Amino acid sequence: xxxxxxxxxxxxxxxxxxxxxxxxxxxxxxxxxxxxxxxxxxxxxxxxxxxxxxxxxxxxxxxxxxxxxxxxxxxxxxxxxxxxxxxxxxxxxxxxxxxxxxxxxxxxxxxxxxxxxxxxxxxxxxxxxxxxxxxxxxxxxxxxxxxxxxxxxxxxxxxxxxxxxxxxxxxxxxxxxxxxxxxxxxxxxxxxxxxxxxxxxxxxxxxxxxxxxxxxxxxxxxxxxxxxxxxxxxxxxxxxxxxxxxxxxxxxxxxxxxx
Amino acid sequence: xxxxxxxxxxxxxxxxxxxxxxxxxxxxxxxxxxxxxxxxxxxxxxxxxxxxxxxxxxxxxxxxxxxxxxxxxxxxxxxxxxxxxxxxxxxxxxxxxxxxxxxxxxxxxxxxxxxxxxxxxxxxxxxxxxxxxxxxxxxxxxxxxxxxxxxxxxxxxxxxxxxxxxxxxxxxxxxxxxxxxxxxxxxxxxxxxxxxxxxxxxxxxxxxxxxxxxxxxxxxxxxxxxxxxxxxxxxxxxxxxxxxxxxxxxxxxxxxxxx
Numbered sequence: 001x002x003x004x005x006x007x008x009x010x011x012x013x014x015x016x017x018x019x020x021x022x023x024x025x026x027x028x029x030x031x032x033x034x035x036x037x038x039x040x041x042x043x044x045x046x047x048x049x050x051x052x053x054x055x056x057x058x059x060x061x062x063x064x065x066x067x068x069x070x071x072x073x074x075x076x077x078x079x080x081x082x083x084x085x086x087x088x089x090x091x092x093x094x095x096x097x098x099x100x101x102x103x104x105x106x107x108x109x110x111x112x113x114x115x116x117x118x119x120x121x122x123x124x125x126x127x128x129x130x131x132x133x134x135x136x137x138x139x140x141x142x143x144x145x146x147x148x149x150x151x152x153x154x155x156x157x158x159x160x161x162x163x164x165x166x167x168x169x170x171x172x173x174x175x176x177x178x179x180x181x182x183x184x185x186x187x188x189x190x191x192x193x194x195x196x197x198x199x200x201x202x203x204x205x206x207x208x209x210x211x212x213x214x215x216x217x218x219x220x221x222x223x224x225x226x227x228x229x230x231x232x233x234x235x236x237x238x239x240x241x242x243x244x245x246x247x248x249x250x251x252x253x254x255x256x257x258x259x
Numbered sequence: 260x261x262x263x264x265x266x267x268x269x270x271x272x273x274x275x276x277x278x279x280x281x282x283x284x285x286x287x288x289x290x291x292x293x294x295x296x297x298x299x300x301x302x303x304x305x306x307x308x309x310x311x312x313x314x315x316x317x318x319x320x321x322x323x324x325x326x327x328x329x330x331x332x333x334x335x336x337x338x339x340x341x342x343x344x345x346x347x348x349x350x351x352x353x354x355x356x357x358x359x360x361x362x363x364x365x366x367x368x369x370x371x372x373x374x375x376x377x378x379x380x381x382x383x384x385x386x387x388x389x390x391x392x393x394x395x396x397x398x399x400x401x402x403x404x405x406x407x408x409x410x411x412x413x414x415x416x417x418x419x420x421x422x423x424x425x426x427x428x429x430x431x432x433x434x435x436x437x438x439x440x441x442x443x444x445x446x447x448x449x450x451x452x453x454x455x456x457x458x459x460x461x462x463x464x465x466x467x468x469x470x471x472x473x474x475x476x477x478x479x480x481x482x483x484x485x486x487x488x489x490x491x492x493x494x495x496x497x498x499x500x501x502x503x504x505x506x507x508x509x510x511x512x513x514x515x516x517x518x
Contacts, residue, residue, distance in 0.1 A: 023408060030398075030411075031400060031401065057404070095438065096437060146289070148414075149312075149314070149410075151408075152282070152289075152410065159418075166399065179358055180355070181352050181353070184349075237350075
């Protein structure tokens with residue numbers, strides 16, 4: 001299922017909090033990314049603060065490479081995008097996350113490595129830093145609250161990458177299978193005849209207990225009940241439970257009748 | 260642009276870390292969600308630990324409602340989905356995030372409120388807690404590293420909601436405008452005749468400086484140069500800079516010639 005194309009490199013520039021490096025590693029690992037590079041982190045690296053937030057993504061933390069400049073960090077990368085929340089006084093192509101991962105996939109399929117670059121928590125990347133990127137990525141957030149948490153921004157891009165990669169490497173059928181509704185049963189789904197047996201038992205039971213106000217209403221009330229149960233796609237076990245309820249009440253009624 | 264349909268409610272159940280409540284508020288506010296409800300948080304609420312992670316999403320924190328049970332938290336909600344990373348020994352419909360937000364949008368358009376429910380950091384929701392949900396949402400993470408950070412999971416769902424809501428409330432044209440590539444210029448884009456003036460100046464300049472090895476090669480070399488510059492969609496200002504470079508070198512060459 002997984003093709004061998006290069007996955008995007010994540011580059012964190014002048015990151016202030018080691019915790020965010022840890023959270024970033026976790027977010028990357030959730031979606032299969034592994035190459036994390038730091039450019040001039042504020043705190044020295046390796047740093048204990050990252051470990052607990054990584055929640056087990058230790059392999060990523062251990063393989064982090066640290067660089068002094070963005071061009072050094074991108075020595076083997078050919079296509080780069082930079083995340084930005086601010087409008088820039090610079091002439092640049094800008095697009096949304098979905099378009100960005102499609103571009104990255106396009107280069108990955110040519111076996112070209114891409115990078116997604118994220119600036120420091122407070123200020124974002126400088127114009128100087130983004131000038132080397134092929135394009136900017138702007139997430140369509142609320143206008144008055146546009147600054148994403150750093151690791152959450154990485155998660156968003158990693159998730160979009162995972163989706164576009166899955167859509168591309170799976171057949172339509174296989175992709176539908178991971179995204180569209182599935183019904184999980186602990187036991188097999190009931191057959192129509194098993195359900196029909198239950199429906200007739202239910203109808204007889206309700207009739208015996210004078211549930212139907214009039215004989216005329218009976219068929220439409222039963223249809224409503226059948227539709228309700230049919231909608232929930234009963235398993236054999238669930239049908240067994242429902243039949244069991246009827247049996248239990250019937251037993252109780254019999255005992256009462258005797259006493 | 261923004262329609263008045265109800266946005267999904269976010270419900271955090273037995274959350275352990277107040278910091279995650281703060282990060283959740285920020286993620287929600289980034290994408291326009293505002294109704295955050297807590298069910299039996301481990302630490303008392305309000306809690307100072309949430310504030311700094313909320314990074315300005317104070318309005319959400321201030322309006323948080325706290326409940327003792329999930330049904331109480333959902334008193335005004337009609338459709339609910341629960342996030343889960345684990346497979347459950349329970350018969351449930353399960354789908355991916357994109358399908359989940361489409362279902363929520365469907366109910367929102369009927370003015371029915373939906374909720375997205377998230378369990379505690381360590382263990383997730385119990386089978387008892389998820390049994391009341393209409394469906395489960397499973398994010399297609401890496402199989403061996405499937406546990407998302409709580410606030411990152413909220414961000415992912417809020418982002419998917421924002422996208423489906425934008426796709427629905429904007430025209431196709433308007434949506435393309437926020438997602439597809441745009442070129443931002445600080446100054447207007449150059450006209451073809453302005454570019455043509457630059458190209459002839461460049462050609463003359465290169466000719467004067469014996470750049471072209473042979474006369475035969477000249478047209479194809481110039482075509483390559485023109486294509487390169489045309490691809491980057493030059494602004495008037497950028498074209499001015501390029502013309503300025505030629506002028507500066509010409510001046511320098513004249514001075515040298517004199518000395």
